[in-house]
Amino acid sequence: MLELRLVQGSLLKKVLESIKDLVNDANFDCSATGFSLQAMDSSHVALVALLLRAEGFEHYRCDRNISMGMNLNNMSKMLKCAGNDDIITIKADDGSDTVTFMFESPTQDKISDFEMKLMDIDSEHLGIPDAEYHAIVRMPSVEFARICKDLSSIGDTVVISVTKEGVKFSTRGDIGSANIVCRQNTTVDKPEEATVIEMNEPVSLTFALRYMNSFTKATPLSNTVTISLSSDLPVVVEYKIAEMGYVRFYLAPKIEEDEDDTKPQA
């Protein structure tokens, strides 16, 4: 028996919107401690890890650890039917091959039940090590989204370099090149507008902008985004979900020296 009641139903909607373009199908794992998901995109280049802790739910009951395979697009279709103020309850009976989403309007005058078929998905759980990163950048999530969007209109890849100066996002394309530098800035009115850079070692990595742009779909979940970088490691782009957990995106870097493709061939 599984029953999770989330007062802030819009949160789940936002979570789904943030990952459904990256991953088609995924297993949602439920245990006594929380509701989580881990999945890679079809090219195995990016990985998304979601955690919603049990404490964040108004009511959380999970008798037995279960893993529910869902098509995220179909799930998103159902969640779109929920109002933004609705309370969402996720229910599943033991041994059932469906999951039920219940939406209650805040005034309790409308209650909807949506039942979705589950699917059997061959999941691959990867252990993600807790790494010490060379550089960690925390900045307003809207700012990061804007940078990714702007750069992707010029090039396909972004080089993220962290130096003492700040963090630099640069790209190069057919029409020209672009560099955006963000400096540390903690003297702001609201703490979420700060840009904080912790750097142990300078680092510079190249990533496909397509994925970065897809990650920024999680912007509505959090005011800030944390980007953790180490050379030769996947970057982590984390959106914290207040009092609940996080959505983390991991992205494998592009290999830079491999550029013979672009040179004209003899």
Added chain:
Amino acid sequence: MLSLRSCFYLRPITLPHPQFKKLIFSNNSSFSFKPISHNFVSPMSSRPSAFDALMSGARAAAKKKPANSSPKKRKALDSLDSPLKPSSFLALESTPPVESQCGSSVSNLDDHGGTHLDGVDLGETKLRQDNDGGVGAKIGPFGNKTCASSVQERTAKLKSSTAELKKKAKDFNSKNVACWKEGERVPFLFLCLGFDMISEESSRITITDIVCNMLRTVMDTTPDDLVATVYLLANKIAPAHEGLELGIGDASIIKALSEAFGRTEAQVKKQYKELGDLGLVAKASRSSQSMMRKPDALTVTKVFDTFRLIAKESGKDSQEKKKNHIKSLLVAATDCEPLYLIRLLQTKLRIGLAEQTLLAALGQAAVYSEKHSTPPPNIQSPLEEASKIVKQVYSILPVYDKLVPALLSGGVWNLSKTCNFTPGIPIGPMLAKPTKGVSEILNKFQGLEFTCEYKYDGERAQIHYMEDGSVEIYSRNAERNTGKFPDVVLTVSRIKKPSVRSFILDCELVAYDRGKQKILPFQILSTRARKNVAVSDIKVEVCVFAFDLLYLDGQPLIQRELNVRRELLYNSFIEESGYFQFATAIITNDLEEIQKFLDASVDQSCEGLIIKTLNRDATYEPSKRSHNWLKLKKDYIDSIGDSLDLVPIAAFHGRGKRTGVYGAFLLACYDNDNEEFQSICKIGTGFSEAMLEERSASLRSKVIPEPKSYYRYGDTINPDVWFEPTEVWEVKAADLTISPVHRAGVGIVDSDKGISLRFPRLVRVREDKNPEEASSSEQVADMYNAQKHNHQNNQDDNGDD
């Protein structure tokens, strides 16, 4: 040029929570748990920290070398001890029966998924069965770790042993090749290495040996994978009559390639232009994008199942979904796999493996691993005999899903008994050899009794009438056409004699004007809607011209002589003018008479004659271009009379064999009044290789960036390059037709349509003419009118309205 990619090998570790249990839903609504994080501690202790692995993985990838050896141990451990683990009971419990496992994917889903899958995107769900079938070698998410080093080791091992495949069949031992365990899924790499080897051979006998040895290896280890292997070798995904097609264009593949390898589409396209083969592009693509984890090595079934999934995707975003399927295959592919993956997807394998060779090899392989039956004692060469049996059975039952399991369970010597010709499954139509004249026919059929029939200009069709009264109509290529001809369905039920319970008719469907009682040209027929036609909407009437009967009341007739079949045909149906007629035929061996009959057939707007043996060597030979059927067409005799002199004004880049030269040219005639060149047809035949080379070279210097202002052509043509008008080519063609695309003589015969040539072929280059002296639009229009005039005169003397 390996397409290696670096991976970040993340270590499977404990999840933030206690162990997960995974629910597996089964049909009877009882469920079992599948522990997914079993026993992860002990094997893990032998591995370096994941962090190290991460780092070394990336660096090693840059150097294109394997770094991490421990995953292999892990793999070994898994496969060794897994059968003892409780987790494997799942595999035991739900292992589907052999037939269904290699059967269609739908039945598999039923086995595993029960009811909850209906209407859900079947995407990843199929993956399950790979695991279940694999004798518990892969259990749970932690079980299926196949990392680079083990993959590479396996690659190396496979590569070193594939030379063995070339051995003569009798010296071959499959154990020396198979690096996978019995019952384990056959690696896709094995197939690809086989493809590689076949592509380097030109001798059909050697190829047959290689294929035979490959099939034997599969039969000896994992017979369940044989159907998928055979389908991939045949580069098919389903029998033709199911109409299942991959439906992938170059654009999707280019997208998938660029995304999977982290390149831009422009780079991929550029390379495509250079190499002329997307498969080679895939092979040459070195990824600039590292991965979180290299996916598991591809297996034959995984690839085949994904192909079928791709084919079944439809509706909104289906191209996107298809692309994602392709991508997931590409990222998992190693070594030469990308090359063949792409070529298989394009259904252009091009390794010189004909289906007939595959069938022969299948028969031979069955002889070697024969367990079920022994060859009849009087057979001289069992191998040849077995090949013949398989070929013959395939020609009447072209369905590998039925043939292969029957071969495995019943043996090759019983195959003819276990696999039968059944209504509802189309057989390949018998085809005729072209001949040049009446005298050639008399030569070939010397001393044989033969018959001449009109060759109607319509669509070949095979009409199946089942015992239950249902009707299916199949095209020449075994595609289901029932929906296109609902009127024919009604007709055949009406014109059969009441005593007839079931039949298969071979016939030609011809557009027909019932009012004027005349046959209409093929072009009219092709204007009919193709799908879901309602009887009330039909504008183009068709008449069935029946000429052969292959099956009647439960009895296959294909082994009977034509005169017997024809007799039964005449006795089983009633002619109804304009709806159902027997093909006009005469029996004669008088040259004069045949010539007259030929002229008469052309007068009746037929294409010519088909000449068939009657008594001896007169069985129906499915899907064969047989010597016992000859065709004599009017355009073989003297085409449209005069040839035309035309000017190449544009060309298309060649693909495949024609990479580097132009593959086709756009020809134009000259309009004297308007002083412009008007496109008339595309031409790609009639060139020898040397000729094509020469023409391409000479025209390459005449390339211009934009079409001249005085070129007239359809907007849909889109050639790759345009030329100055410089050369004049003499071209022959079968027919002239009205074309919405081409512009020759536009305004003369039709206000906004031009004239085009059917089946144009190059005769020679006219060095003596300059482009302005090419055939004029007027000439073209005159020729068209002359031809039309003939037709009309013959068909309809009394003039029309």
